[in-house]
Amino acid sequence: MTTRMAVLGAGSWGTAFAMILADAGSRVTLWGRRPEVVDAVNRTHTNPDYFPGIALPAGITATVDPAAAVADAEFVVLAVPSQTLRANLAAWAPRIGPQTVLVSLMKGVELGTAKLMSEVIAEVTGADRDRIAVVSGPNLAPEIVRREPAACVVACRDETVAERLQLACHTAYYRPYTNVDVVGCEVGGAAKNVIGLAVGIAEGMELGDNTKASLITRGLAETARLGLAMGADPLTFAGLAGMGDLVATCSSPLSRNHTFGANLGRGMTVAETIAATRQTAEGVTSCRSVLDLARRHRIDMPIAQMVVDVVHDGKPPQVVVKELMSRSAKPERR
Numbered sequence: 001m002t003t004r005m006a007v008l009g010a011g012s013w014g015t016a017f018a019m020i021l022a023d024a025g026s027r028v029t030l031w032g033r034r035p036e037v038v039d040a041v042n043r044t045h046t047n048p049d050y051f052p053g054i055a056l057p058a059g060i061t062a063t064v065d066p067a068a069a070v071a072d073a074e075f076v077v078l079a080v081p082s083q084t085l086r087a088n089l090a091a092w093a094p095r096i097g098p099q100t101v102l103v104s105l106m107k108g109v110e111l112g113t114a115k116l117m118s119e120v121i122a123e124v125t126g127a128d129r130d131r132i133a134v135v136s137g138p139n140l141a142p143e144i145v146r147r148e149p150a151a152c153v154v155a156c157r158d159e160t161v162a163e164r165l166q167l168a169c170h171t172a173y174y175r176p177y178t179n180v181d182v183v184g185c186e187v188g189g190a191a192k193n194v195i196g197l198a199v200g201i202a203e204g205m206e207l208g209d210n211t212k213a214s215l216i217t218r219g220l221a222e223t224a225r226l227g228l229a230m231g232a233d234p235l236t237f238a239g240l241a242g243m244g245d246l247v248a249t250c251s252s253p254l255s256r257n258h259t260f261g262a263n264l265g266r267g268m269t270v271a272e273t274i275a276a277t278r279q280t281a282e283g284v285t286s287c288r289s290v291l292d293l294a295r296r297h298r299i300d301m302p303i304a305q306m307v308v309d310v311v312h313d314g315k316p317p318q319v320v321v322k323e324l325m326s327r328s329a330k331p332e333r334r
């Protein structure tokens with residue numbers, strides 16, 4: 001029987017993930033907040049605002065009505081910016097069935113509460129953790145809609161639910177691996193955006209590959225430190241949701257976080273960079289909530305701190321680089 005999927009959020013990743021699900025054989029309803037986007041998907045099978053010229057599968061229909069999207073859906077896939085999830089989901093939750101699996105595509109931490117997206121979902125819907133899943137990994141949406149090969153992790157505390165989701169999104173170009181470490185995948189996904197900003201800043205300052213490799217590696221170390229304090233499996237950080245996503249984000253000009261950082265490193269102001277960024281660069285907000293989360297767990301995240309200093313406290317990149325390099329010496333693994 002064909003699986004019924006709802007994808008809530010018709011931006012870059014929501015549209016690309018809807019394509020994966022439809023290519024894997026599901027019937028997909030994509031919710032978008034703007035009627036013109038929904039009309040374009042239904043009439044021309046394209047989403048010209050996000051992917052001009054890319055033909056979407058006929059198995060995707062779109063709606064502006066969230067109730068119509070989630071009605072009878074086996075999986076509800078959430079793809080709105082992290083900071084808008086709570087308010088959106090509160091409105092959607094009464095229409096979502098008690099057996100429906102809730103899937104987060106989001107890579108952020110809520111500002112103010114320092115909660116992971118799965119925690120926000122559990123709190124707002126009352127859903128058991130066994131039906132909350134996460135998809136993460138090196139998945140730059142513009143490459144996915146060209147159907148270029150990529151892999152990901154689908155994580156759920158209940159492995160059988162992860163396996164159902166794995167089947168539902170497995171295509172010739174998209175290879176999902178299951179994992180039960182939801183926390184590790186979410187921490188990896190949120191923190192890599194922050195490290196991507198740091199590497200972008202370095203690139204914008206015309207610093208070389210040694211600097212970038214050092215930031216990536218030490219960025220992974222501070223991410224894993226936080227994850228371990230939260231009960232994550234350390235091996236998750238060596239996998240697709242850890243190292244994999246970090247490499248993609250820190251090396252690709254397609255990454256919005258990386259590009260945002262590079263603009264700052266080149267000397268653009270934060271306001272200019274925000275104005276130049278059309279899509280969501282989660283790390284810009286989540287650098288503060290990731291740091292808050294780290295503080296709550298008494299974990300030191302100097303690179304995340306450096307990003308907050310530049311993005312929110314107006315410190316010049318040159319100053320934070322000096323500060324980062326003049327920290328007291330320490331062993332690699334502590």
Ligand SMILES: NC(=O)C1=CN([C@@H]2O[C@H](COP(=O)(O)OP(=O)(O)OC[C@H]3O[C@@H](n4cnc5c(N)ncnc54)[C@H](OP(=O)(O)O)[C@@H]3O)[C@@H](O)[C@H]2O)C=CC1
Pocket residue numbers: 009010011012013014032033034050079080081082084088105106107108139140141142278279280282
């Ligand atoms: N793009 C990518 O390659 C990947 C992204 N992700 C993650 O997916 C999540 C979504 O990002 P992405 O799709 O890329 O972001 P985009 O900016 O491309 O799209 C965001 C979508 O959410 C909608 N939206 C914006 N604000 C609100 C709001 N207040 N209420 C409801 N809907 C809103 C936008 O609508 P409108 O068009 O009307 O503005 C748009 O449909 C992020 O957490 C990101 O980190 C994860 C993996 C890959």
Ligand SMILES: O=C(CO)COP(=O)(O)O
Pocket residue numbers: 107137138139140141193196245248249254255256257258280281282
């Ligand atoms: O998460 C992503 C790739 O896996 C997308 O990264 P950006 O949000 O930086 O574009």
